[in-house]
Amino acid sequence: MAKFIDIGVEKDHIESLTKANGINALAELLWNSLDADAGEVRIEYKSTALGGYDYIKVVDDGHGLTYEKAQDVFSRLGGSEKKTQTQSPTGRQYHGKEGKGRYKGLALGDFVKFTSTYKNNDSFSEFTVTIDRNQLSKTEISDLRQLKKNEGKAGFKVEISNINLKNADNALKTENRNELEEKFASYWISYPKFKIFFNNNELRFSSLIKNSEQKEITVEQGELTYRFIIKVLEWNFENKKKTYLCNAQGIPFLETNLGIRSSIPISAFIQSVYIEKLQRDNILDLYEADEVLQTVFKASKEFAREYTRKRLHEYSKEFIQELKQKGIYPYKEPADNIIEESKRQVFDIVALQIHEYLPTFNDQDDRNKKFILTLVSEALENDSKNLRKILNEVIELPEEQREDLADLLESTSLSNIIDTMTEIKNRLNFLNGLEQIIYDKELNKHFLERKHLHKIIIEETWLFGDEYTYGVDDVTLKNVLKSYLKDCLKRDDFEEIISSEDNSNLETIPDVCLWQQYSLGTLGKENLVIELKKPSLNAGILEMGQIMSYASKISSDKRFPKDKTRWKFLLITKDVKEELEPQLKQKNRKFGHVTEGENFDVYILSWGDIISEAKQRHEFIKEKLNLNLQDNEEGLDYLKTKYKQYLPTDLKPQYSNNYKPINIKSKVCKYCEKSDKETTFKQQTHLLPELIGENNIYTQDECDSCNAIFSDYESSFSIYIRPYITLLGIKGKKKIPAFQSRTIDRNEKTRTTLKHLDNNQKQLHIQSLEDYSINTDDKTFDINFRKSPFTPLKIYKCLLKIGLSLLPNEYYNFNKQSFEWLTNRTDYINCIPYSYNTTLLRKYFSTPFADLYRAKNISDGLIDYPEHLLILAFGNQVMQIFLPFSEELRKSDYNNRQLELNLFPGFMYDDIENLNGSSIHICDLSSSESITENHKISFSYGEAEINIQH
Ligand SMILES: [Zn+2]
Numbered sequence: 001m002a003k004f005i006d007i008g009v010e011k012d013h014i015e016s017l018t019k020a021n022g023i024n025a026l027a028e029l030l031w032n033s034l035d036a037d038a039g040e041v042r043i044e045y046k047s048t049a050l051g052g053y054d055y056i057k058v059v060d061d062g063h064g065l066t067y068e069k070a071q072d073v074f075s076r077l078g079g080s081e082k083k084t085q086t087q088s089p090t091g092r093q094y095h096g097k098e099g100k101g102r103y104k105g106l107a108l109g110d111f112v113k114f115t116s117t118y119k120n121n122d123s124f125s126e127f128t129v130t131i132d133r134n135q136l137s138k139t140e141i142s143d144l145r146q147l148k149k150n151e152g153k154a155g156f157k158v159e160i161s162n163i164n165l166k167n168a169d170n171a172l173k174t175e176n177r178n179e180l181e182e183k184f185a186s187y188w189i190s191y192p193k194f195k196i197f198f199n200n201n202e203l204r205f206s207s208l209i210k211n212s213e214q215k216e217i218t219v220e221q222g223e224l225t226y227r228f229i230i231k232v233l234e235w236n237f238e239n240k241k242k243t244y245l246c247n248a249q250g251i252p253f254l255e256t257n258l259g260i261r262s263s264i265p266i267s268a269f270i271q272s273v274y275i276e277k278l279q280r281d282n283i284l285d286l287y288e289a290d291e292v293l294q295t296v297f298k299a300s301k302e303f304a305r306e307y308t309r310k311r312l313h314e315y316s317k318e319f320i321q322e323l324k325q326k327g328i329y330p331y332k333e334p335a336d337n338i339i340e341e342s343k344r345q346v347f348d349i350v351a352l353q354i355h356e357y358l359p360t361f362n363d364q365d366d367r368n369k370k371f372i373l374t375l376v377s378e379a380l381e382n383d384s385k386n387l388r389k390i391l392n393e394v395i396e397l398p399e400e401q402r403e404d405l406a407d408l409l410e411s412t413s414l415s416n417i418i419d420t421m422t423e424i425k426n427r428l429n430f431l432n433g434l435e436q437i438i439y440d441k442e443l444n445k446h447f448l449e450r451k452h453l454h455k456i457i458i459e460e461t462w463l464f465g466d467e468y469t470y471g472v473d474d475v476t477l478k479n480v481l482k483s484y485l486k487d488c489l490k491r492d493d494f495e496e497i498i499s500s501e502d503n504s505n506l507e508t509i510p511d512v513c514l515w516q517q518y519s520l521g522t523l524g525k526e527n528l529v530i531e532l533k534k535p536s537l538n539a540g541i542l543e544m545g546q547i548m549s550y551a552s553k554i555s556s557d558k559r560f561p562k563d564k565t566r567w568k569f570l571l572i573t574k575d576v577k578e579e580l581e582p583q584l585k586q587k588n589r590k591f592g593h594v595t596e597g598e599n600f601d602v603y604i605l606s607w608g609d610i611i612s613e614a615k616q617r618h619e620f621i622k623e624k625l626n627l628n629l630q631d632n633e634e635g636l637d638y639l640k641t642k643y644k645q646y647l648p649t650d651l652k653p654q655y656s657n658n659y660k661p662i663n664i665k666s667k668v669c670k671y672c673e674k675s676d677k678e679t680t681f682k683q684q685t686h687l688l689p690e691l692i693g694e695n696n697i698y699t700q701d702e703c704d705s706c707n708a709i710f711s712d713y714e715s716s717f718s719i720y721i722r723p724y725i726t727l728l729g730i731k732g733k734k735k736i737p738a739f740q741s742r743t744i745d746r747n748e749k750t751r752t753t754l755k756h757l758d759n760n761q762k763q764l765h766i767q768s769l770e771d772y773s774i775n776t777d778d779k780t781f782d783i784n785f786r787k788s789p790f791t792p793l794k795i796y797k798c799l800l801k802i803g804l805s806l807l808p809n810e811y812y813n814f815n816k817q818s819f820e821w822l823t824n825r826t827d828y829i830n831c832i833p834y835s836y837n838t839t840l841l842r843k844y845f846s847t848p849f850a851d852l853y854r855a856k857n858i859s860d861g862l863i864d865y866p867e868h869l870l871i872l873a874f875g876n877q878v879m880q881i882f883l884p885f886s887e888e889l890r891k892s893d894y895n896n897r898q899l900e901l902n903l904f905p906g907f908m909y910d911d912i913e914n915l916n917g918s919s920i921h922i923c924d925l926s927s928s929e930s931i932t933e934n935h936k937i938s939f940s941y942g943e944a945e946i947n948i949q950h
Contacts, residue, residue, distance in 0.1 A: 022176075023183075025167060026171040030043075034251075036063050038156075041194070042060070043199070054161070056108055057159050063118060105160055109164055109168070110134065110162035113130045115156070117147070118154050124153070125147065127143065182233075183244070185267075186233065187251050192205070208237065230303050231268065232303060235267070243267070245284065248276065260304055309346075309349060316351065323373070330374045347376060461516055461528065464610065467518065477515050477560075526568060538574060541580065541871065543571060562598070566599055569602045572605055671703070674703055683704050690733045693874050694733075716791045719789070723787070725739075741771070741785060742787065751765075752783070783936070790931065790933075796881065837921045838877070844876055845874055850872045851870075852869070866883065866885065870882075
């Protein structure tokens with residue numbers, strides 16, 4: 001006897017389930033058939049004379065639904081067998097879930113009768129289920145009827161009557177059929193054996209699909225990797241451009257918009273077990289919140305765009321051929337690299353779109369056509385935004401196509417390449433131009449007004465790294481810099497960028513500070529502070545000290561939270577003095593990274609360093625992009641156009657880079673003033689004695705007799721520093737010299753010797769017990785180096801010679817007496833015969849260097865300062881001396897005034913954190929008598945092997 005069951009849900013719920021549009025409702029019924037392994041599904045319907053339908057039937061030859069399961073499925077909505085099984089008995093993937101699909105029949109009509117015939121032992125069983133939309137609580141399930149042997153066949157039949165005309169039309173009208181076909185196409189590609197008929201007309205999937213392409217991607221989430229197939233199907237009919245989320249076999253569970261514009265009819269199918277899992281867990285509807293799916297969506301859009309572009313290009317071939325034959329194709333040369341090729345591809349697509357969608361285009365004569373096409377090709381040279389503008393404003397392409405094109409360009413990797421390429425090309429041009437204006441002497445004399453340079457630089461902060469592309473001018477930052485530079489540090493070098501009309505002369509412009517602030521996201525902010533020095537100044541120890549000290553002050557300003565603010569200080573000068581070399585090249589640091597604090601870094605770089613680094617960075621990308629670049633002149637042109645307002649109009653490129661000064665030996669000795677008629681200039685003379693290390697800096701104005709005097713000074717100097725030289729292994733003219741101590745009471749057996757062996761080991765031979773002592777408390781031992789006799793004043797003179805050879809000619813006259821004293825033409829001079837020595841703990845100068853500094857003010861009325869200070873560095877030694885008083889200082893009444901000796905602190909050369917470790921040792925060099933001196937050097941254990949002879 002038939003029984004009635006209550007479907008057991010609210011009417012609202014069933015309403016919502018059955019509200020599907022006709023196509024979706026029919027699709028659900030078809031999926032149910034396919035889930036039951038149907039090979040053939042027939043949709044039958046009969047139209048009435050009045051334009052309605054008598055009935056709709058969906059009949060399949062699947063395995064049917066068993067009576068038990070039907071009771072389960074129909075008695076409660078959540079009771080589908082599909083919930084636990086994902087494959088039908090013959091291995092096809094299930095589409096529907098929880099039986100919802102069965103109710104979709106109610107969207108097509110009020111009465112739905114299901115008839116299931118299935119194999120039950122040797123024969124078939126059959127039953128019906130009848131649902132009345134208006135009486136859901138009275139859903140009737142018939143008794144199970146056993147068919148006779150050889151009677152009936154398995155299958156499922158859905159008969160719908162009391163038809164909902166609107167939905168039925170939607171489902172059955174031939175013009176809507178493509179939409180239905182689209183839904184099944186991907187599945188059909190996986191399982192091409194099934195057939196669907198509409199009143200005996202078979203759906204012909206193969207003729208619907210024009211082309212298809214697929215790719216596989218994987219997405220990682222935690223430790224799991226999910227595999228996705230992205231399939232793009234191109235149809236032979238206009239479609240609604242959707243993306244289908246499918247299981248691995250291509251059965252769509254959910255559809256959404258394709259999300260890209262495409263002027264050719266495509267759909268995307270994303271297939272994966274991952275999607276199936278979400279469907280099973282009933283959370284597929286939340287796909288927009290699913291990170292994995294979002295990644296896949298992105299890839300799918302990208303794939304679809306590339307597909308569209310490629311196909312459009314193929315379609316454009318014929319038309320492009322025509323343009324070429326007419327001679328109005330704007331590219332005359334064949335593409336010789338990938339960029340050029342891509343550009344032409346985009347051009348071809350755009351041209352085709354114009355041809356197809358701009359009705360007036362085809363009516364125009366070839367000259368006009370050519371004009372438009374040239375315009376497009378030129379826009380492509382610049383960037384895709386330009387093209388968009390041209391499409392909008394010049395070529396009145398219908399909006400839809402315009403948007404399609406713009407979208408295609410904006411989102412494909414191709415347009416990225418074109419834009420990147422343009423950007424790189426512009427940047428390299430910029431760098432070439434910049435290099436010219438900074439290093440071309442003739443050129444920068446004319447127009448290197450630094451305020452112009454500033455204006456330019458602050459707009460091009462990518463120069464300092466790509467992370468510095470988008471910065472902002474921050475008021476707090478400006479105020480902090482202002483107060484520190486001007487008020488606290490008494491420096492005038494805070495300068496706001498000057499208006500471009502101001503054309504004041506270079507000399508009157510102080511050093512300038514530029515700043516930009518960069519967001520580091522949640523990490524806070526980074527402030528980039530750039531100090532630009534006047535071009536005549538090269539960075540040295542002094543400048544380093546300044547920037548380090550204000551870096552540490554500014555970076556601890558309370559207006560910026562310390563844990564949320566990073567600072568980068570950058571000192572840029574035209575060149576960097578050699579004395580800074582070791583600071584620039586530090587272990588485990590980037591070149592130029594001279595120091596770092598808790599929240600700041602200080603860099604010192606020359607323009608050359610910055611330009612070559614930026615060039616390298618961009619050349620690399622350029623190489624990747626395989627494009628040609630213009631030479632310097634075009635670089636200048638680029639700067640000229642881009643920064644027209646900042647550059648003088650009469651700027652002309654100069655080519656004096658080709659000329660270099662020729663070193664001609666002087667015919668007058670700088671030291672004794674004798675000409676080549678009175679003396680000879682045969683020796684090759686070094687500016688720095690080779691005993692402190694090999695070097696190739698020569699003086700050109702030192703005569704042979706002066707050279708002989710200086711050699712005598714050098715031998716005293718050599719004795720004085722010998723223990724260091726041997727210990728450090730500094731190679732002089734020939735080899736590393738050995739140290740040999742003086743004897744005690746002429747006893748040869750008291751000598752201590754120190755040799756530097758080839759394998760970089762030192763061999764110390766101590767014969768006198770007085771020459772060493774071991775201190776077990778702090779694990780050190782001291783060695784007493786008994787030096788041979790030397791003359792201290794000669795050491796001072798040796799250093800003075802270096803200082804005077806560095807003295808610029810303009811100061812020569814005021815220091816004439818120093819030269820006379822140096823060459824023994826006068827006996828007395830007013831000087832400070834001391835050297836101030838620092839042993840560095842961390843830095844090591846592998847090549848020696850010397851530099852001469854001049855006091856900014858020699859006297860300020862109360863205090864006098866020696867005019868010149870020489871710094872000499874080699875190995876781990878730094879020596880400083882003041883040059884003898886210049887005439888000017890001697891004139892002043894310095895007896896009544898204070899003399900102040902401003903030395904560079906030892907830590908300047910060393911690790912700033914180690915400032916306690918390196919101190920300045922003052923050596924009295926005033927004696928003109930030969931003296932002996934013992935030099936005690938401490939070692940910690942492990943630095944040497946001790947082998948004591950008995
Ligand atoms: Zn001379």
